[in-house]
Amino acid sequence: MGQDTILIVILGMAAVTYIPRVLPIAALAGRRLPEPVTRFLHYIPPAVLAALLAPSLLTSQGELWISGDNYFLLAAGPCFILALWRRGFFSVVALGMALVAGLRFWAG
Numbered sequence: 001m002g003q004d005t006i007l008i009v010i011l012g013m014a015a016v017t018y019i020p021r022v023l024p025i026a027a028l029a030g031r032r033l034p035e036p037v038t039r040f041l042h043y044i045p046p047a048v049l050a051a052l053l054a055p056s057l058l059t060s061q062g063e064l065w066i067s068g069d070n071y072f073l074l075a076a077g078p079c080f081i082l083a084l085w086r087r088g089f090f091s092v093v094a095l096g097m098a099l100v101a102g103l104r105f106w107a108g
Contacts, residue, residue, distance in 0.1 A: 071107070075099035 033041075057073050059065055066073065079096045086092070 071100050071103040074103060 053076075057070075057076050060070070068074070075096050078099060079092050082095050083092045
């Protein structure tokens, strides 16, 4: 594969990553979205986060793992409560890291 081909591939990947992000912003700039659309869009980040986290929290090596040995699942409960209460990111991440580290240290 030549350098020209690599450059074309990189530019193509940059375009297909950049264009879908910029087009909606450019098309909707200065416009107000209807209230139902705004409400719908409000739920997308939590839904994506749940979809990303669920496999990590509930499975190990492709098997369902719901037990007291699943420190990630045990830490998720208090982190979820803190996220609802504080609406912050860094405090939730810090709590999760502290809980998992503490569980690993004291429980085994």
